[in-house]
Amino acid sequence: MKVLAPIIFTALVSLSTAASVRSNECPYPYKTLDDSRCIFLDAYVTYTWQDAVDLCKSHGGQLLVIEDCETFALVYDFIRSQEVTKAKHYWLGATDEVNEGTWKFVNNRAVPMGVPFWGAKEPNSGTSANCAILHGSNNHYWYDIPCTNKYNPICLKNY
Numbered sequence: 726m727k728v729l730a731p732i733i734f735t736a737l738v739s740l741s742t743a744a745s746v747r748s749n750e751c752p753y754p755y756k757t758l759d760d761s762r763c764i765f766l767d768a769y770v771t772y773t774w775q776d777a778v779d780l781c782k783s784h785g786g787q788l789l790v791i792e793d794c795e796t797f798a799l800v801y802d803f804i805r806s807q808e809v810t811k812a813k814h815y816w817l818g819a820t821d822e823v824n825e826g827t828w829k830f831v832n833n834r835a836v837p838m839g840v841p842f843w844g845a846k847e848p849n850s851g852t853s854a855n856c857a858i859l860h861g862s863n864n865h866y867w868y869d870i871p872c873t874n875k876y877n878p879i880c881l882k883n884y
């Protein structure tokens with residue numbers, strides 16, 4: 726037993742390590758955002774806001790929810806890391822369709838307002854603009870925009 730115990734212990738540690746590594750891999754088409762979340766960005770096909778919501782659901786995630794600066798920074802770096810993705814507009818999973826001026830995410834949580842999330846004086850387009858994008862030509866700050874416009878989707882998913 727004195728000889729076997731360390732071997733068994735090593736084998737168990739190897740098994741648990743392998744299992745945790747496997748569970749931390751993001752499933753296709755997702756890539757790793759951080760140690761708890763996966764990100765999928767489609768830089769080639771544009772969707773209405775609702776179609777983008779449905780697309781993310783069909784991939785087991787949800788349209789982009791950003792509730793803190795750290796997440797915004799991670800998503801921003803991901804967008805800016807490639808030429809093909811860095812200048813496009815992306816849907817935020819947020820709407821004020823139900824109650825004008827009260828912005829809610831697709832998970833029903835409150836949307837942070839003001840700096841450093843929204844563009845200057847945004848959102849400012851009233852009932853004609855009930856969805857929001859990360860603006861590709863203004864540092865991906867947020868702007869309110871008609872939900873029927875078509876932009877690129879970003880989905881997030883927990884591991």
Ligand SMILES: [Ca+2]
Nearest residue numbers: 851852854855
């Ligand atoms: Ca509105």
